[in-house]
Every structure is written in structure tokens, then in C-alpha cells.
Amino acid sequence: MDFGPYLLLASLEGAVGAAVLALTALGLSLVFGVMRIVNVAHGEFYMLGAVIAWWVTSMVGGHPALGFVAAMVVSPLIVGIAAAAAERLVLRRLDYDPEATIVATIGLLYVIQQLALSTYGADARPVAAPIDFRVQFPWFGYSGYKLCVIGASAVMMLAVWLVLTHTRVGLMMRATQHDPETARAFAIPVDRVYAGVFAIGAMLAALGAVLIVPIQQAHYLMGHDPLLLSFIVVIIGGLGSLRGTVLAAVIIGMSDGIISVFFSPTLAKILATLLVAFVLVWRPAGLFGARPA
């Protein structure tokens, strides 16, 4: 294959990775932005989403699309409820202390991971793609499902943006982000906003996982890479900046895909981590983060 088509293939792979990464990182960014909490267990919510998706699709018979649609609904729902429970039972009792919540979410990471290992097992299990068609380019055929993943992710991110900017709930979330005390003085139920944001953040990770699971198999250790890459994206994009998060996800996801195809996945991770180091040196607040006054 010539270089041009090869690059196109690599870019498509990169775009799929970027789409899922953007969704996952958006969840992490939202939680960090509004609650000022570093959620180390974010990758495990992603893994949980994939495992539940496998479980749901294997329970629902008939056409694969049926099971997949059910997984799209059930998996984020269960993950959201689990996250809200964790918020109530753990984070809230720590009073959202920045350091304590890091340690607590590390604990949560292992609890979820080991629960998955002891119930789901150590196997990697595939989920059938809901649609099965190939888009034929002049040089190669490409999975139609993968192209749909890019579209679905874009639609969901648009939905998050619309909720944040055009609804009352979104206004409450943004007000809480800027000044929780004053938000409380204006009757905004900050506690419920926190629980909701933590649940939504986890649900975005779960949605990303459901989209990826027909491409990558569900496995109890699959949360590591998304966590690392999400952190990289959130740091490069600027803490709390959704626009920066999406843009950084595209940069990191695309370069991860392209470098993985041409060279090796390890080199891709090395370069991404190096990029974080440089961003932290020259623009500590990230590309789009507000600079401290």
C-alpha cells in the first residue's frame, strides 16, 4: 500500500481512538472542573461500562444490534448509579478534600477492578458489532461500525455541550464550578449537583467503553490506558475547559493512532507523556485553561 492510503488508514484509526478518548476525557474533565476532584477510578468506570455491555449483550438474544442498544442504555445507567453511590458513601464524607479523594479513588479503583476480576473473570470477551458493513475505499475496505463510533461520539459530546450551555441543570453546574458557596446562597443544591456530575462523568466513560467494546474486547484491566490518556488530555487541554479537552483529545487520539500504525503504540504513549511534560513547563494551565490571575 502506498504512503497516502496508509496515512488515511492510520488517520481513521486515530479518529476512532480520538472519538472514544474525547468522550472518556470529557467525563474526567467535568468531574475535575466542577468538583475539583481527581478521579483516579475513572478508568475503572470505563472498564465497568465495557464489562456490563458484554453481560447485557450476552443476555439479550436475537440480532446483535438489539443487545447493543440495550447495553447503550443499561451499562451507563448502572455505572452512573454505582458512581453516585460512591460519591455519597465516600467522597462526600471526605468533604471533597483534594488529597483525601485521590487516595479514596485509588482505593475505589482496586475495589472495582477486583470485583470485576472475581465475578467477570480474567478473560477478554468480545461483543458483536451492532452493524456489519464495510465502507470500500479504492485502496482498502474499512469497518462501517468504526465510522459510526466517530459520529456517535460527536453527537454525545454535542449533547453534553448543549446541556451545559442551554439548560438550567447546566447553568447550576457551571455556577457550582465557579463558586459553590455563592451558588448555595442562591438555592442551588450543590450536594446534588456534585452527585449528578460525578455520575455523569462516569457515565460518559461507560458510553465510551460501550462504543469501543465491539472493536476491543472487554477485560478487567482495560481501564489503565484510557485513564492515563484521559489525564494527559485533561492536562493538555486545560483543567475545566471542555473545549480544550475535546481539542486535546483529537490531538492525542489522532497522534496515538497514527504513531501506533506507523511505529509502535509504546512510542505513541512516550510522545504523549513527553508532550504533557512540555505543556506543564511552558503552559502550566494547559492550552485553554484559565491562567491564575
Next chain:
Amino acid sequence: MTAMLKVEGLDAFYGKVQVLHGLSLEVDRGEILCLLGRNGAGKTTALKAIMGLVPPRAGAVMLDGVDISLLPPEDIAKEGIGYVPQGRRLFAELTVAENLEIGLMVRGAPRRARGRVLERVLDLFPVLAERLHQRSGTLSGGEQQMLAIGRALCLEPAVLMLDEPTEGLMPAMIQRIREVVLAMRAEGVAVLLVEQRVEAVLPVADRVLFVENGRSRDCVAASDLGEDHALLHRYVGVGA
């Protein structure tokens, strides 16, 4: 008739440090009570304790005869207390319209009623109407203060609490804010005003309550204060 806002024996702490020691005050409908005292006397904490932001450990906050001191903080504003915090505390990244919307959401009034309230607030502060879609952090200091007051008025408060609203503003702005506060009094709103500077208080206040070390001390009519320099000297340290 009971007072609109009656605070009795309020104790409040920051961690282990007691800031309020049995503070009491009373504001009637259509009255402006000013809390006057030195820096750190507990004036701001008194307002925060009324809002539930610093939960009072003892005492009662009676709003129109109902004790609201046990309500969760996010329910207190709904009872009709509009709060203009010290330093304005706008949601700086949000637009002017969004800041006002947050005030309008408090009472959960129907859409049409909210439109009417918003119109009234914009009549009081026409400059805000021109800047509805501007980020509030980019407004001038005076405009920000107007927005902070406008946001509180959007919940149609029965009690309006302002914490040093004229701090650092130009005389023309101070005059405008004074007029709005007097207009609220004329409509029967109970106004609780915190100030440090005597000259900002005397033209508007009906009564002045001196606060010292978290305790309420003498309470006098503002008109009597002109002659009685001893009180001012004792509590604020001005010989005026």
C-alpha cells in the same frame, strides 16, 4: 406585628474559633438596619450565618415568625432572602443574563412571572440590559456591583442583605446604589446593610447596630448618631 427578620442569640464558629457570641438583631419591613463595626467584628459572618453558609451552633433566625436556622443552606434563599456578598462574588465566567437567571431560578416562579421580575430589575439598572450577553467578569466594578444587587433582587426578596456594597466604587455609583436601596425600602423590603465606613451609612440607615467581637452592642437611630460621637469613636474608631 413581628419583625420581618429577627436574629436571636446566634453563635457561629470557623473551625474551633468562635466568631459570633449570641448576636441578636431585628429588621422590620421597610426599614434599613446597618451593622457597623471594625474589621473582623463578625459582620460578614453574621450575614453568612443567616444564609446558613456558616451554620449557626446556637440561636434562632426568624423570618416572618418562622425559624429558618435549621434549613439546609440551599433552601434559605427560597424563603426570600436576597444576599449580596462582600466582593460581589459574581459567577465571573457566566454572562450577565446567566447571573440574573440564577437569581430568577431561586423561587421557581413560572416563566411569565420571571420575565416581569427581570424587566423590573433591568429598569433599576438599565446598564445591565445593554450588556446581557457579556461575560460578567468583564464588567466595570460598579456594573458588577449592580449585577450582584440585581441578581439578589431577581428572587423578589422580603429581606435584602448587602455586605459592603459601596466598597471601592466611584461616588456616582455609590449614589445609584443608595437610590436602589432606598427604593427597596419604600417597597417594604427589610434591608440589612453591612458597612465599615460611617459616611456610607448615615445617609441611608434608619437604625445602626454596633457589632464588636461578635456581639451586638448598642442599637441607635441613625438620626441620633450625628450628635453622639462617643459611640462611633468607641466601636469604629472615628472621631468624626
